[in-house]
Amino acid sequence: MRPVILVVDDDRSMRDSVAKALERASHLVYQAPDAAAALSILSEREIDVVISDIRMPGLNGNELVREVKRRSHETEVILLTAFATVESALEAMKDGAFDYLTKPIPGGPEAVELVVAKALERKELRSANRRLREELAEKYSFEHLVGKTAVMQKIFHIIQEVASTDVTVLITGESGTGKELVARAVHFRSGRRDNPFVVVDCGSIPGTLLESELFGFERGAFTGAVRSHKGRFESADRGTVFLDEIGNMDPTLQAKLLRFLQERTFSRLGDDKETRVDVRVIAATNVDLALMVKEGKFREDLFFRLSVVPLRMPPLRERPEDIPLLISHLAQKAFKELNVSQKPFSDEALQRCLEYDWPGNIRELENALKYAIALSQHAGEIGLLHLPAPLQRPAPRPAMAAGYESSLSLDEVEKRHILSVLNAEKWNISRASGVLGINRTTLYKKMEKYGYGTPAEDRPA
Numbered sequence: 001m002r003p004v005i006l007v008v009d010d011d012r013s014m015r016d017s018v019a020k021a022l023e024r025a026s027h028l029v030y031q032a033p034d035a036a037a038a039l040s041i042l043s044e045r046e047i048d049v050v051i052s053d054i055r056m057p058g059l060n061g062n063e064l065v066r067e068v069k070r071r072s073h074e075t076e077v078i079l080l081t082a083f084a085t086v087e088s089a090l091e092a093m094k095d096g097a098f099d100y101l102t103k104p105i106p107g108g109p110e111a112v113e114l115v116v117a118k119a120l121e122r123k124e125l126r127s128a129n130r131r132l133r134e135e136l137a138e139k140y141s142f143e144h145l146v147g148k149t150a151v152m153q154k155i156f157h158i159i160q161e162v163a164s165t166d167v168t169v170l171i172t173g174e175s176g177t178g179k180e181l182v183a184r185a186v187h188f189r190s191g192r193r194d195n196p197f198v199v200v201d202c203g204s205i206p207g208t209l210l211e212s213e214l215f216g217f218e219r220g221a222f223t224g225a226v227r228s229h230k231g232r233f234e235s236a237d238r239g240t241v242f243l244d245e246i247g248n249m250d251p252t253l254q255a256k257l258l259r260f261l262q263e264r265t266f267s268r269l270g271d272d273k274e275t276r277v278d279v280r281v282i283a284a285t286n287v288d289l290a291l292m293v294k295e296g297k298f299r300e301d302l303f304f305r306l307s308v309v310p311l312r313m314p315p316l317r318e319r320p321e322d323i324p325l326l327i328s329h330l331a332q333k334a335f336k337e338l339n340v341s342q343k344p345f346s347d348e349a350l351q352r353c354l355e356y357d358w359p360g361n362i363r364e365l366e367n368a369l370k371y372a373i374a375l376s377q378h379a380g381e382i383g384l385l386h387l388p389a390p391l392q393r394p395a396p397r398p399a400m401a402a403g404y405e406s407s408l409s410l411d412e413v414e415k416r417h418i419l420s421v422l423n424a425e426k427w428n429i430s431r432a433s434g435v436l437g438i439n440r441t442t443l444y445k446k447m448e449k450y451g452y453g454t455p456a457e458d459r460p461a
Ligand SMILES: Nc1ncnc2c1ncn2[C@@H]1O[C@H](COP(=O)(O)OP(=O)(O)OP(=O)(O)O)[C@@H](O)[C@H]1O
Pocket: 144, 145, 146, 147, 173, 174, 175, 176, 177, 178, 179, 180, 181, 182, 286, 329, 362, 363, 366
């Protein structure tokens, strides 16, 4: 697209010569004799760069800069200034002007072209950054955190509520349940979204290294510290730090982190100076921290500090109702990512996905789908045989398996057992009633009681 420039000057010959130079560079150029006219053009069309005189009747150039920046932050402004007003030009740079040229312009038309080209470059960079941020923001919006079960809906609600506060959140859950995705959602829904989201994996960085990674160090703080180094907390200023696998943090560092959470100040290793930063902390763990506290492996005071708002991510097997939705969402993503055209899943493949217990949770599901999509390139549909090996084995009959929860009521046991037999018998009522040792009418009655509705035409009279 052709860059659009607006030239503002009450001196007609100046305006014309600048406009000519830019038109030669095949820019689209508008002209205005004063700030008021400039603003009315700005309100009608999108302008990439404004070149404006400083001293004009009505609003001056400085005021125009502020107004332009207020209306459209990404529009760049270049000022034209006589020697007497250089100071105002410098002042305007603080308000966001891109650069200034002194009049008469020493380098002539080429100089104008050059500054405009640089201003356009910066504008392009800024919009690219903004787009990237918007894409990221969209990526982690709730539409991408999929889940229709009540437990997931409740989690979305909590994310929404806590995002705008600075409260510390502790996310627990098995591997692959979406802990990091939730942490990002909190960040991108908060006022900190334009500032960094910094991930620190406390599990993969050894103890002493982790301390310097988090808090930074001064030159000479330890052997090998040849130059000073900014820590992650400092880099994340005004943003969010995500402390992943917090359960792996060693006790000395736990103490230092606690102090940081209380005071919001810290000092780099090898330095006494206290630095204050403004960060929000979100922590995650897949171990039972409360148990670690009991066993004396994790500081209780730190545990309470971190878990102001605890969020437990349920494993996928606790919410199988979300599986179909997740499959369609993740498969869409995988088709795009692998650049493969969409194709359907066979009923058996879907059924197997529903029965499987997904020990690796959503990450495992995501990988399984990618695997199946990649392996079925030459097939018309994605079938059972395209699924990864663990899914090839039929699910064990869950009924009365070891580890049956002893807290269940008799009704609940009956309800679950009926469901598992129905599933195993593919909802064939005669066979299921045979397995259960009851007649079909009784089975229908029980199905109705437990909300497993059956099509009316199948019912015995
Ligand atoms: N509710 C969800 N909807 C859609 N995708 C999800 C959801 N939860 C997780 N995912 C996807 O599953 C994968 C694993 O999620 P994530 O990395 O957040 O899990 P985690 O709990 O941090 O795992 P780990 O403990 O292994 O680090 C990611 O690709 C993520 O995008």
